[in-house]
Amino acid sequence: MKLLTLFCLLSVSATAQLKWNNVDSLFQPLPSSVHVYMTNDSMYDGKPNIAYYVIADLKDKKLNFTADTTNNRRFTPDQFYQKNNHPLLVVNCTFFSFQTNRSLNAVVKNGKLVAYNIKSITQKKADSSVIQIPVFPSAIGISKRRKADVAWLDTDSLKGKVYASQLPLTSRYGNYFQDKKTTLVADLGPIDNFSPWKMKTVVGGGPVLLQNGEIKITNNEEHKFGGKAINDKHPRTAMGYTKDNKLIILVVQGRFPNLALGATLTQEAQILKDLGCVEALNLDGGGSSCLLVNGKETIKPSDKEGQRPVPAVFMITTKH
Numbered sequence: 001m002k003l004l005t006l007f008c009l010l011s012v013s014a015t016a017q018l019k020w021n022n023v024d025s026l027f028q029p030l031p032s033s034v035h036v037y038m039t040n041d042s043m044y045d046g047k048p049n050i051a052y053y054v055i056a057d058l059k060d061k062k063l064n065f066t067a068d069t070t071n072n073r074r075f076t077p078d079q080f081y082q083k084n085n086h087p088l089l090v091v092n093c094t095f096f097s098f099q100t101n102r103s104l105n106a107v108v109k110n111g112k113l114v115a116y117n118i119k120s121i122t123q124k125k126a127d128s129s130v131i132q133i134p135v136f137p138s139a140i141g142i143s144k145r146r147k148a149d150v151a152w153l154d155t156d157s158l159k160g161k162v163y164a165s166q167l168p169l170t171s172r173y174g175n176y177f178q179d180k181k182t183t184l185v186a187d188l189g190p191i192d193n194f195s196p197w198k199m200k201t202v203v204g205g206g207p208v209l210l211q212n213g214e215i216k217i218t219n220n221e222e223h224k225f226g227g228k229a230i231n232d233k234h235p236r237t238a239m240g241y242t243k244d245n246k247l248i249i250l251v252v253q254g255r256f257p258n259l260a261l262g263a264t265l266t267q268e269a270q271i272l273k274d275l276g277c278v279e280a281l282n283l284d285g286g287g288s289s290c291l292l293v294n295g296k297e298t299i300k301p302s303d304k305e306g307q308r309p310v311p312a313v314f315m316i317t318t319k320h
Helices: 002-015 077-083 265-274
Strands: 035-041 051-057 062-069 088-090 107-109 112-115 120-124 132-134 138-142 147-156 161-165 176-178 184-186 201-204 210-211 236-242 246-252 279-284 291-293 312-318
Touching: 002 246, 051 062, 051 291, 062 107, 077 291, 077 312, 088 236, 107 161, 138 236, 138 279, 147 210, 147 236, 147 279, 176 210, 201 312, 210 236, 210 265, 236 265, 246 265, 265 279, 291 312
Parallel strands: 132 184
Antiparallel strands: 035 051, 051 246, 062 312, 088 291, 088 312, 107 112, 107 201, 120 132, 138 147, 138 201, 147 161, 176 184, 210 279, 236 246, 236 279
16 A cells, blocks of 8 residues: 555656746846746656746747847857847757867748758668768748747758658658768658748757657657767757647756756647647756846856857847
8 A cells, every 4th residue: 555655656756747946037127028036846756856938928029039049159158148139038059070160950030031951860870880871850940920830841952941740750761872982871751741930930859859749859750869868867848839829848957966957858849738738849958958038148148157058049039
């Protein structure tokens, strides 16, 4: 009987929602359609936690949802804040290469494709040969009609076009061909479920965390984090939207022992589900995770140097 009671208590604690506190007063001035929440409730597994989220009404025409990028260089979120005349919100988004300083995910600004998805990733096989696996990273987009959507993208860098699939794509390994560098390349085969994705603003990341309001993480389809990395705890950044057209931007602090350990991808997805998101995706995390509201930090970045320079950010600006 005692064991059964203990099991029930553990089950309840594992699924109990986090308690969030409104902290608007710390980040004023804020429009009436934007709110900031914070929690230091223990994570679902009982571990120490600090997280913030911002909720903004997509239908508020005084809000502008946009993005900014750099040209083969990186800025800190605070530098983006200064560069863009002090926007209401600045948050990191795309994954990137430390070698080239370029985004590895799509970014669309004012309807124009300004950063492109990577086309493939390199993977070693058991026999030490190397294959290039086609990938279709996910992104969140906001249309001119202020509707949000999460999809998997193919970006045409020559034509500046964005094509989207509403279903995740799994690479097929049946066909290989060998290039001049003796690298085996996986052939995905014909793709017929992409259609033009006409969005005003897009920022990419991955994997997708929620589909149709349920936790469905497309880590394997997007070849994002190998092995058991899906269960690793890290600082996290994510975005999602609710059925009543509210955009949610979430950041989870991490890598601070005894204070805030971070979240797994599954825990991150659970938070966004609990907040009512219909669809959501993970963005670049770790030392990149940083959310500014009116120029003020929410979580503390995990890098000892402070804010990490990144090549792209998502922003909310206000119209006066």
